[in-house]
Amino acid sequence: MILAKALTGYTFRYISLFVAGLSAAVFLVLIFLYLIYSYNQFLEVNESITDEVDTMGLIYSGQGMPGLNQYIDDQTQRGFFNKYFYIVVDSDDQKISGNMEAWPNYREFAQDWVNFEFDIQIGSHVDYIARTRSLDNGYRVMAARHIEEVYENASLVLRILFRSMVATIFFGFFGAIIASIVAERRLETVNAEIQSIVTGDLSQRIDVGDSRGDMRRLILHFNSMLDRIQSLMLGVQNVSDNIAHDLRTPLTRMRNHLTQLRDQFDGDSQDKIQELIEESDGLLATFAALLRIAQLEAGNRRSQFEKVDFTKLVDDVVELYEPLAQEKAIQVLLEVEKDLSVVGDRDLLFQMMANLFDNAVKYTDNQGLIELNLKSVTGGGIELRLADNGSGIPAADRENVFQRFFRLESSRSKYPGNGLGLSLVQAVLSAHQGHIELSDNHPGLIAKVRLP
């Protein structure tokens, strides 16, 4: 799924990190804006009330109480447009005029600030801020204003800021997903090509197509890397193949001469020559195996493949090798599903199974146990599990054993072998698009083979 891949990709991670950082920065900026706005609002309200109280003071000193009453009446008549509440009281706190019921109780702040709760609407408390001024003769005036308005403006600003914050995060992540999907698509096609090249034909190259910039450079570099790998591989392959190929002929000639020589001797000398013949047979077998692996790795052989009765093949391998197990009193437990078949080369598959089974017998001690399970896999293909309780392979060497000529130090002197058996197994499996997995049987080895 492309989305899942995009979400785990590097592009998404980087952009997400960027969006998170950006959001934090935006958050700080917004908080700062909000504080400035709120402060200015209060400042504005403060100034307007101060102006109003000053105005009332001026009117009173100019026109006396009637003028002030007239002004308050005029202001309160404006109805909706009037932002202020007024009250004028005498020295006994008796109301003279204004649109407030009575002189409220208030807390006095520095600089004459008044903030009081006034029950102007039934059932709801409304906050006001106000300023008072003492006039002559003990009169006092008060101008008040809803603080609600300020709060509302401030919260409106806060909401807007919050929403832009959410929008930043949302669009940021949305953009991150889009960008990573686009990047992932580009990478995905290149990845698929690399995959098919690495698992299949190394002579193929990635199509540069219309990619630009870093992607183009990456593809070009990868292609030149493939060139290098291929030439190195060809070099190694050629050398080992040529050695094997060229040495086989003189070796066979030597072997034939030895055979003729052997027949001219008898007794001890004949035994000695026989040993030499067996040595050269071993060498020839090693070269043959090496060439076989090389040929398997080099070519595509699917054209020669046919349907192979794998159940019968496994039975035949066991039947052939069981006497070896019996000689060591090894018990062989078979659990083989009937009529399983694979598409492949039966001789190669037999060779693969023979090598595995032979190894199991070879590395299992006397009175040991070998279990062989063969079953079909849901979704196609077969799975073979070959478990022994022999000496096993240390975890660190489980990959190495597939390398040519690799042998465990512990088995080098103890068991015969050329170190090519498992290389051949893997080469056969690769040619059949199968694979093998080795694991621990505590003690011993489990080899799991999958074939399509």
Next chain:
Amino acid sequence: MRLLLIEDDQSVADFISRGLRENGFQVNHVDDGQEGQLVASRGGYDVLVVDRMLPNVDGLSIIRSLRDAGDQTPVLILSALGEVDDRVKGLRAGGDDYLVKPFSFVELQARIEAMLRRQEMSSNSPETQLQVGDLVMDLLTQQVCRAGDVLNLQPREYKLLEYLMKNAGQVVTRSMLLENVWGYHFDPQTNVIDVHISRLRQKLDKGFEKSLLKTVRGEGYTLDDSC
């Protein structure tokens, strides 16, 4: 025995010719594909040994044209290529056996003898009984007796013995046994065949003074009545 060898590699040809002549074959050597095809089509040979890669006409084409003309002379294909595919292709083209170079002379000789024996058997009326000394195998009842005593053989042991008896008196190599008795062409890596042979020998020769199943050191086995 008249044998036609079509092989362009002079050293291999010399090696084969010399060995076969020492063993009583009349060897005629041709080193060109076209000429080889001509000589082979004239007939008169008991067995052909044909290299796969030849100048002008390749080995497989020669075999194919012989088979198309109804010539069933046994053909052993020699090849420098070790590919398993090539073996299948060679046998499909009508070859009777396939040997990858380099090979030991004993292997070549054993395979030629086996081919000739097979040819001889199929041209005669089908045999119902094989006999080597006092060992008798009834191919119909699948019963094996030695000196009148019935031997109790497993199916594979029976097939192994059958192949050995059909090639009695001749060397049978390990790879020939694997190919013909087990039906797979592969490298067993161990002496697994020897174990099967020694089991068979237990049943066959135990209690008898004369051992019929002998090991030919380094090469294979032979079943015969001689001492």
